[in-house]
Amino acid sequence: MQPFNGILDSITSSFTTNRKGLSTEQAYRILEKEQGRIEWSPRYDGVSELLYTILSQHTSDLNSLKAFQSLRDKFWPWERITQAKTEEIAEAIWMGGLSKVKAPRIKRVLQDIQDKCGVLDLSFLKRMPMDKAKEWLQELPGVGPKTAAVVLCFAMGMPAMPVDTHIYRVTKRLGFISPKDTPEQAHSILEASIRPEHVFAFHMYLITHGRQVCKARRPLCQQCVLSVGCPSGFQI
Numbered sequence: 663m664q665p666f667n668g669i670l671d672s673i674t675s676s677f678t679t680n681r682k683g684l685s686t687e688q689a690y691r692i693l694e695k696e697q698g699r700i701e702w703s704p705r706y707d708g709v710s711e712l713l714y715t716i717l718s719q720h721t722s723d724l725n726s727l728k729a730f731q732s733l734r735d736k737f738w739p740w741e742r743i744t745q746a747k748t749e750e751i752a753e754a755i756w757m758g759g760l761s762k763v764k765a766p767r768i769k770r771v772l773q774d775i776q777d778k779c780g781v782l783d784l785s786f787l788k789r790m791p792m793d794k795a796k797e798w799l800q801e802l803p804g805v806g807p808k809t810a811a812v813v814l815c816f817a818m819g820m821p822a823m824p825v826d827t828h829i830y831r832v833t834k835r836l837g838f839i840s841p842k843d844t845p846e847q848a849h850s851i852l853e854a855s856i857r858p859e860h861v862f863a864f865h866m867y868l869i870t871h872g873r874q875v876c877k878a879r880r881p882l883c884q885q886c887v888l889s890v891g892c893p894s895g896f897q898i
């Protein structure tokens with residue numbers, strides 16, 4: 663008997679399925695039932711999302727939000743950053759950490775967008791095929807697959823899957839990516855593993871699951887709603 667019946671009967675196995683018979687769509691449904699329905703709505707515009715993502719690298723959510731708010735208070739509209747000294751930018755974002763690294767990066771990225779587009783506006787990316795939009799963003803200095811995916815997913819509502827440390831760990835344990843897959847490879851693998859309209863919520867569910875249940879050191883397998891279908895359950 664398949665362990666995932668009832669509400670999951672209608673889900674076919676055309677999605678990525680692990681060796682315990684759990685598919686990504688089934689995991690999505692189980693986590694949705696546990697965590698509640700999540701609908702996408704834009705968090706920031708594209709440029710703001712890009713800046714917020716740069717500020718969130720290697721720091722806590724709280725500190726990056728404080729740094730983002732401080733940057734916006736001092737430099738909104740963002741064109742003002744392109745004219746500012748890097749020391750002034752660093753001063754505005756010091757509470758986010760690594761301010762001396764992030765300040766010149768932020769300035770360079772905005773100058774690059776302005777040079778390429780004439781304005782600081784990334785809304786044109788919504789009209790591009792997603793792979794082209796990703797390529798465009800990744801040509802900006804210091805923008806990798808995760809940052810590009812965050813901008814496209816959170817600001818544009820495109821089905822891009824940002825893979826952070828939680829999602830990488832959880833999906834590896836669940837067998838949706840292989841131990842050999844790099845975080846960079848995991849982006850496209852996971853994106854293709856689930857319906858486009860579920861990508862955003864799946865991303866959110868996996869992060870929450872990783873933070874609260876499938877923790878890095880001691881995963882709480884006995885409390886995990888995915889344990890029946892998890893090849894790593896009770897083995898870590």
Ligand code: SF4
Nearest residue numbers: 876883886889892895
């Ligand atoms: S069963 Fe354990 S290892 Fe598997 S997803 Fe749940 S918490 Fe993580």
